[in-house]
Amino acid sequence: xxxxxxxxxxxxxxxxxxxxxxxxxxxxxxxxxxxxxxxxxxxxxxxxxxxxxxxxxxxxxxxxxxxxxxxxxxxxxxxxxxxxxxxxxxxxxxxxx
Numbered sequence: 776x777x778x779x780x781x782x783x784x785x786x787x788x789x790x791x792x793x794x795x796x797x798x799x800x801x802x803x804x805x806x807x808x809x810x811x812x813x814x815x816x817x818x819x820x821x822x823x824x825x826x827x828x829x830x831x832x833x834x835x836x837x838x839x840x841x842x843x844x845x846x847x848x849x850x851x852x853x854x855x856x857x858x859x860x861x862x863x864x865x866x867x868x869x870x871x872x
């Protein structure tokens with residue numbers, strides 16, 4: 776089970792949050808996913824920084840990475856936000872970490 780603290784920390788970084796927003800917006804336009812190269816172009820971040828953010832977002836379950844030949848495609852995982860929704864709906868009822 777993904778911990779609330781890990782999700783909040785992952786989204787606390789402004790650059791990482793921007794990368795996540797770009798991935799979510801791209802998924803609304805094209806169901807296929809967005810490449811790291813395209814994320815770099817949109818965010819104006821360097822490839823190593825984007826790759827680091829993607830790894831962190833993936834480790835907490837917010838995005839999914841799939842390989843398409845030489846490209847890595849990123850798509851959001853809607854179920855990744857479920858723990859946050861549950862927590863914010865009723866924080867007192869959520870189990871302590």
